[in-house]
Each structure stands twice: as C-alpha cells, then as structure tokens.
Amino acid sequence: MSTVALVPAAGRGERLGFGMPKAFVPVRGTALLAHAVRGLLDAGCVRHVVVAAPPAEVAATRLLLEAAGLPALVVAGGADRTASVGLALRHALQVIPDTRVVLVHDAARAFTPASVIQAVVTAVEAGARAVIPVLPMADTVKQVDAAGAVLATPDRACLRVVQTPQGFDAATLVAAYALADSATDDAGLVEKLGIAVTTVPGHPYAMKVTTPFDLAIAEAVLAAQEGQ
Numbered sequence: 001m002s003t004v005a006l007v008p009a010a011g012r013g014e015r016l017g018f019g020m021p022k023a024f025v026p027v028r029g030t031a032l033l034a035h036a037v038r039g040l041l042d043a044g045c046v047r048h049v050v051v052a053a054p055p056a057e058v059a060a061t062r063l064l065l066e067a068a069g070l071p072a073l074v075v076a077g078g079a080d081r082t083a084s085v086g087l088a089l090r091h092a093l094q095v096i097p098d099t100r101v102v103l104v105h106d107a108a109r110a111f112t113p114a115s116v117i118q119a120v121v122t123a124v125e126a127g128a129r130a131v132i133p134v135l136p137m138a139d140t141v142k143q144v145d146a147a148g149a150v151l152a153t154p155d156r157a158c159l160r161v162v163q164t165p166q167g168f169d170a171a172t173l174v175a176a177y178a179l180a181d182s183a184t185d186d187a188g189l190v191e192k193l194g195i196a197v198t199t200v201p202g203h204p205y206a207m208k209v210t211t212p213f214d215l216a217i218a219e220a221v222l223a224a225q226e227g228q
C-alpha cells in the first residue's frame with residue numbers, strides 16, 4: 001500500500017509578481033517546487049509524488065525535477081487549484097493502483113517540516129479519513145459585509161489557520177472529488193460529504209508563499225533550516 005503526495009504547482013503566482021509560475025521561483029537558488037518535493041520525499045513516509053504543473057511547462061517541470069534528482073510524475077494542471085488536484089489524483093490512481101493514503105500539498109508551502117508531514121500520514125494510517133494541519137489564530141478576526149462594515153467577531157478560540165499537506169484515505173478523497181464541486185482546500189470538499197475532518201498541529205514554517213513579503217520570510221525560514 002502506497003502513500004502518494006499530490007503537489008498542485010500549476011498556479012501563475014500573480015500575487016508574487018515574478019513574471020513566472022510561482023513553483024519555479026528560486027529560494028536560495030532552488031525552485032520552490034524542488035524544495036517542496038524534496039521535503040515530501042525526505043520525510044520518509046511518502047512513496048510517490050505527482051506534480052500538477054502549469055500546462056505549458058510540463059516538460060520544463062520534468063527537467064527541473066530530474067536535474068534536482070527528485071523522482072516525481074508530472075501532469076498538466078487545470079484552471080484552478082481544485083482542477084489541478086483532480087487531474088493529479090486521477091493520474092495517481094491510474095499509475096499507482098495500490099494508493100492507500102493521499103496527501104495534497106501546495107508547492108507554495110515548500111518548507112513544511114517533516115514532523116508535520118509525518119503527523120498527517122500517521123493520523124490517516126491510524127484510521128482518520130481526512131486530516132489537516134492547523135495553527136491557532138494570533139489576530140482577532142471580524143466578519144464583515146460587502147461594504148466592509150463589521151457584522152460579528154467570531155470567537156477566535158474556535159478558529160484555526162489551515163495548512164498543507166492535507167491527508168486522506170484514498171477512497172475519501174476520490175469521493176470528495178467526484179462531487180465536481182470547488183473549495184479553497186481539499187478538506188472543504190470532504191466536509192461537503194459530511195465526513196469528519198480531524199486536525200494535527202501545523203507549524204509556522206509551513207507558511208504559504210503568496211506575496212513578496214512571504215518570499216522574504218521563506219528565505220529566512222530556509223536559512224534557519226539549513227542552520228545558517
């Protein structure tokens with residue numbers, strides 16, 4: 001039985017503004033995607049990686065991963081994150097039929113510690129159908145209307161910031177994607193099936209690189225991980 005990680009990496013990175021897909025943007029000389037795939041493989045609990053690449057960059061993505069010595073399958077991604085994950089999932093099930101646990105991990109969360117990846121896999125192997133890493137909210141959060149007027153202040157003790165990798169038993173993720181619906185994370189689709197989603201502690205280093213500010217933080221995170 002295999003644990004397979006799907007890596008949606010087909011985004012354009014518009015908010016980062018590098019003029020290239022975000023997955024190719026270097027951090028200390030290595031593309032974000034390569035950092036993300038290496039992190040998954042080095043965690044020791046992921047057997048196969050399937051990357052959803054920008055459709056025009058499939059060959060370039062294969063070359064990038066080969067040059068970095070990272071074994072991964074590469075498929076063309078879709079118009080949004082959900083479509084990219086769906087395409088990678090379909091390919092994984094075709095070529096790795098004994099897939100038992102599926103992780104879905106943003107290329108943009110390239111510095112997620114191995115301990116988080118391992119905790120997610122362990123929880124799914126222990127019987128959870130859907131597992132997500134989360135952090136508590138540091139800020140107060142307001143619900144607002146379209147004009148920005150405050151409607152409510154949710155109790156932040158009940159709120160969590162959600163990271164990846166999110167882990168699923170394969171049948172659960174397949175059922176969620178059969179809904180042909182959309183959500184901002186994969187667990188959101190599982191929730192629509194009424195299936196319980198459980199949480200494990202996330203980590204600040206699993207931050208998503210979205211903006212130039214995040215990229216500066218990522219450089220510091222990698223320097224810390226490399227001990228320099």
Ligand SMILES: Nc1ccn([C@@H]2O[C@H](COP(=O)(O)OP(=O)(O)OP(=O)(O)O)[C@@H](O)[C@H]2O)c(=O)n1
Nearest residue numbers: 008009010011012013014015079080084107108
């Ligand atoms: N069509 C898409 C859009 C996003 N993603 C991936 O989903 C993850 C989270 O998306 P996000 O951080 O929003 O990336 P982008 O879509 O590239 O960002 P932007 O909205 O700034 O263009 C990223 O690893 C991104 O490559 C994807 O695989 N396919």
Ligand SMILES: C[C@](O)(CO)[C@H](O)COP(=O)(O)O
Nearest residue numbers: 081106162163164184185208
């Ligand atoms: C999946 C995710 O990273 C969890 O926080 C997030 O929802 C992705 O959102 P984005 O709009 O694709 O950046």
